[in-house]
Structure formats: C-alpha cells, structure tokens
Amino acid sequence: xxxxxxxxxxxxxxxxxxxxxxxxxxxxxxxxxxxxxxxxxxxxxxxxxxxxxxxxxxxxxxxxxxxxxxxxxxxxxxxxxxxxxxxxxxxxxxxxxxxxxxxxxxxxxxxxxxxxxxxxxxxxxxxxxxxxxxxxxxxxxxxxxxxxxxxxxxxxxxxxxxxxxxxxxxxxxxxxxxxxxxxxxxxxxxxxxxxxxxxxxxxxxxxxxxxxxxxxxxxxxxxxxxxxxxxxxxxxxxxxxxxxxxxxxxxxxxxxxxxxxxxxxxxxxxxxxxxxxxxxxxxxxxxxxxxxxxxxxxxxxxxxxxxxxxxxxxxxxxxxxxxxxxxxxxxxxxxxxxxxxxxxxxxxxxxxxxxxxxxxxxxxxxxxxxxxxxxxxxxxxxxxxxxxxxxxxxxxxxxxxxxxxxxxxxxxxxx
Numbered sequence: 001x002x003x004x005x006x007x008x009x010x011x012x013x014x015x016x017x018x019x020x021x022x023x024x025x026x027x028x029x030x031x032x033x034x035x036x037x038x039x040x041x042x043x044x045x046x047x048x049x050x051x052x053x054x055x056x057x058x059x060x061x062x063x064x065x066x067x068x069x070x071x072x073x074x075x076x077x078x079x080x081x082x083x084x085x086x087x088x089x090x091x092x093x094x095x096x097x098x099x100x101x102x103x104x105x106x107x108x109x110x111x112x113x114x115x116x117x118x119x120x121x122x123x124x125x126x127x128x129x130x131x132x133x134x135x136x137x138x139x140x141x142x143x144x145x146x147x148x149x150x151x152x153x154x155x156x157x158x159x160x161x162x163x164x165x166x167x168x169x170x171x172x173x174x175x176x177x178x179x180x181x182x183x184x185x186x187x188x189x190x191x192x193x194x195x196x197x198x199x200x201x202x203x204x205x206x207x208x209x210x211x212x213x214x215x216x217x218x219x220x221x222x223x224x225x226x227x228x229x230x231x232x233x234x235x236x237x238x239x240x241x242x243x244x245x246x247x248x249x250x251x252x253x254x255x256x257x258x259x260x261x262x263x264x265x266x267x268x269x270x271x272x273x274x275x276x277x278x279x280x281x282x283x284x285x286x287x288x289x290x291x292x293x294x295x296x297x298x299x300x301x302x303x304x305x306x307x308x309x310x311x312x313x314x315x316x317x318x319x320x321x322x323x324x325x326x327x328x329x330x331x332x333x334x335x336x337x338x339x340x341x342x343x344x345x346x347x348x349x350x351x352x353x354x355x356x357x358x359x360x361x362x363x364x365x366x367x368x369x370x371x372x373x374x375x376x377x378x379x380x381x382x383x384x385x386x387x388x389x390x391x392x393x394x395x396x397x398x399x400x401x402x403x404x405x406x407x408x409x410x411x412x413x414x415x
Contacts, residue, residue: 018071019292019327022079022306023061025053025086027298032082032115032157035148036182036209036238039081041223042309044216046297052086053298055093061296061318062097066106068324078112079295079306084119088126095130111135113178115149116164117157124171134175136165138199140185140192147184148238162199169200176203183237186244189251197264205267206252208245210376211236212365226310228373229365246380250387257391258413262406272385275355276392277399285360291336294327302326304335307362344372352385 027050028042043050053061066074076098078091091112098108111133127134138161139145146156168175177196185192196204212229213222213236225233240248249268256264271281284290295306296318304313313335315326326332343358346368350356358364359375366374375381391412395405 018069019294019323020075020077021061021065021294021296021323022077023053023083023296024079024081024298025058025083025090026050026081028081029085030080030082030115031085031117031151033150033152034115035150036180036211036236038211038224038307039309041219041221042297044219044223045309045311046299050298052090053296053300057300057318058090058094059097059101061300061323062094063101064318064323066098066101066104066108068322068327069106071106072104073107074109076108076110078110080113082115082118083112084114084123088122091126091130109133113137114164115157115161116168117160119164119167121167121171124167124173127168127173128171132173134168134173135178135205136161136168136175137178137180138162138165138196139180139182140188141195144184144188144192148180148182165199175201176205177201178205178207180207180209181240181245181248182209183240183244185240185248187247189248190255193252193255197260202263203265203267206249208240208363208377209236210239210242210245210363226308226312227362227364228367242377242380243383244380245377246383249380249384253384253388257388258409261395261409262404272355272388273392273395273405276389277396286355286357288340288357289336290339290361291332292327294323294332304332305362307360308335342372344368344370344374346370347374350382352382355385356381 027046028039029049030037030040033040065076076094095110102108110130113135114137116136116138137149139147139149142156142158145158145161149157151157165175179192179196193204211224212227212233214225214230214233215222224236252266253269256266256269267283271283271286274281275286281287284293291304293305294315295303295309297303297309300318302315302318302323303309304315315321315329315332339358339361347353347358359377359381363375363377364373365376366378368374391408394411395408398405398407
C-alpha cells in the first residue's frame with residue numbers, strides 16, 4: 001500500500017487550527033534527580049539553573065496562544081522539570097494575562113504536572129480557586145516509587161509526594177496520576193493499580209520508560225538520545241521490557257474490567273476503546289500523525305515535541321516568530337507526517353495498526369527488514385491488544401446499543 005502522506009494531504013486534513021503547548025517555565029530545573037527523567041538532560045542546552053520565563057515573554061506567548069488557536073477551548077499545560085519552581089506568583093500572573101487577553105471569551109483550562117513534593121496549602125488554594133487540573137507523578141508503592149524517583153542527595157521522594165497528594169485531596173483539587181512504568185514495575189501491575197486506587201486516584205496515565213542512552217562529552221550523566229538508537233548507545237538500565245510492559249497492561253486491565261469500568265479511567269484503555277469504536281484518539285501517541293503538541297522552553301524557544309527537545313527540532317523562538325507560523329511550518333508538518341511516513345511495512349500490515357499507529361516516535365528503536373524502525377514496545381502492545389480485543393469489542397457493542405460500557409464487567413466475570 002502507499003504509506004506516504006504529503007504536505008498537501010496535511011492541508012486537506014486541516015480543521016480549525018488547534019494545538020497544545022507544553023510550557024516549561026523553569027526549563028529542566030527540578031528539585032529531584034529522577035534517574036529515568038528524559039528532560040533533565042536538557043540542562044546541557046540551557047545550563048543548570050536557567051531563569052524563569054520572564055513576564056514579557058509570558059504575556060507575548062499568552063496573546064499568541066489564544067489568538068493562534070481557532071477553537072473555543074484552550075488548554076495551557078505547565079510542565080518541567082518541576083514547574084512549581086517558577087513560583088506561585090508566576091502562575092498568578094499567568095492567569096491574569098489569560099483573563100486580560102481572552103477578548104473572545106474562550107473557555108480556558110490550565111493543567112500542571114508536578115512531582116508533588118513542593119505542594120502546600122497556598123498552592124492548593126490557588127489551584128482550587130483557578131480550577132487547575134494537577135497531574136501528580138507517582139509510580140506506585142514506596143519501594144517502586146523510590147526506585148528511581150530520588151532527590152539529588154539520593155533520598156526517595158515518596159513520603160513528600162504522598163503528603164502532596166493528600167493535600168490535593170484535602171483541598172478538593174482535581175488531580176490525576178502519571179505513573180512511570182519502569183523496570184522496577186515488572187510483574188507488579190495489579191499491585192500498582194490497586195495502590196493508586198487506594199490513594200483516591202480516578203484518572204491514570206501509565207507512561208512506559210524505555211530509553212537508549214549515550215555518554216556525551218560535557219554531560220554529567222549518560223543522556224537519553226533521540227531515536228533511532230546508534231551503535232554507540234545502549235538500552236537504559238531502568239527500561240521496562242516490551243513483554244513486561246504488555247503483561248503490566250494486561251494485569252491492570254484484568255483487574256479494571258471486572259471492577260472499575262466507568263469509575264477509574266486509564267488513558268490507554270480509553271484510547272484503545274476509542275480506536276475500536278472508530279473515534280480518532282485525542283492522544284497524539286495513538287494518532288496516525290502528530291505535530292500538534294509543541295514544547296515551549298523558558299526562553300521562548302519552541303520545539304516540535306516535548307520528547308524531541310533537540311537542536312534539530314528547534315522551530316524558532318516566540319520573540320521572532322508566531323506560534324502559528326512555527327506550527328504551520330514545513331518542518332513541523334513534516335515532523336508530524338513522519339509519524340506515519342517513516343513506519344516499516346510490517347506496521348501497515350499489522351492487525352492492530354488502527355489502534356497503535358506505530359505508537360510514539362520517541363520509542364522507535366527496533367530496526368526492521370526494510371531498514372526502518374518500529375516501536376521498542378511492539379510485541380508487548382500486541383500482547384495487550386490481542387488479550388483485550390474481545391472485551392473492547394463487547395464494549396463497542398454496548399455503546400452501539402446506547403448502553404453503558406460498564407456493563408462489560410458482568411460479562412468479563414464469566415470468562
């Protein structure tokens with residue numbers, strides 16, 4: 001089959017312009033030194049302690065972001081490093097700029113991803129008052145979480161993260177959990193899922209950590225390299241294996257499908273059901289193309305993606321180019337189309353291509369017979385899709401009858 005998308009195809013598929021920006025107001029600066037963090041490496045580009053995004057650039061970005069998105073809903077995503085290091089006053093100004101420049105009265109949402117260790121009463125009151133959604137990074141029980149999530153002195157962060165999560169609950173702040181699935185999670189999917197439920201988490205994103213690293217002159221540690229992996233790079237010791245990731249997802253699914261459908265929302269399950277039902281997934285990882293989620297560094301530099309903050313993917317700077325100009329640039333369009341165009345033939349022939357679409361390009365390190373690269377998680381994802389196919393199809397049948405997918409639980413218990 002012809003697997004090539006062109007720039008004209010992209011134009012033909014264009015709907016009203018909408019894109020998401022992950023804003024890094026303090027760059028890669030963080031109060032932790034998580035072993036598997038792919039973003040700490042960016043300090044080599046900007047220095048160990050870069051300045052916080054200044055007010056003039058923050059306001060300029062806010063105006064541009066509101067005006068460039070041609071839809072009635074906007075989402076500001078604050079990311080890091082550790083974005084709380086920008087300080088509470090920074091976010092008060094950010095919200096003020098949003099209110100000041102939202103002349104069309106669009107619906108504006110804010111979310112922030114944090115390790116939770118710096119949360120206090122003042123932060124929580126602010127988040128509640130301004131309807132922030134807080135993503136809290138927590139990997140599971142203490143021994144799993146502290147396996148790689150340590151501060152720069154080697155002390156685990158679990159206790160402080162749990163205190164932060166308890167404060168979010170106390171102040172009734174909306175939150176979800178981002179749980180990194182690393183080598184330390186092997187064989188413990190059901191345990192991790194049960195633990196997160198016990199903490200009151202209702203929305204969960206499982207992020208597989210599988211990276212290749214390379215020693216680079218001047219870097220304080222081996223850095224995560226852009227795919228495909230080179231002969232000089234090696235699999236990072238924290239990486240989850242493809243098979244173990246598949247087993248992890250299956251273990252979580254088998255628990256969820258008999259107890260929690262409609263109560264607990266696991267991002268990969270939501271996206272898989274959407275694909276089976278014929279709805280285009282919202283998450284770029286499982287979309288056929290990408291390129292609509294850019295990263296903004298503390299100095300206004302704009303990159304193609306949060307996972308591709310490397311010099312060759314620098315699109316420009318908000319001081320000299322508009323966001324729309326950068327998002328619509330040939331380089332960015334090509335970046336997004338290459339999610340599909342660079343896949344090997346075996347992906348297009350795969351039964352589950354429509355669910356996976358080759359997964360995230362950042363994990364394409366497995367060379368194939370036609371000298372292209374596929375996801376390092378391919379075999380594990382196939383395990384998961386094959387195992388869950390009958391039950392997702394059953395849920396699709398329920399939806400077509402205008403019945404709740406949660407009814408699958410009674411059926412699943414009979415299997």
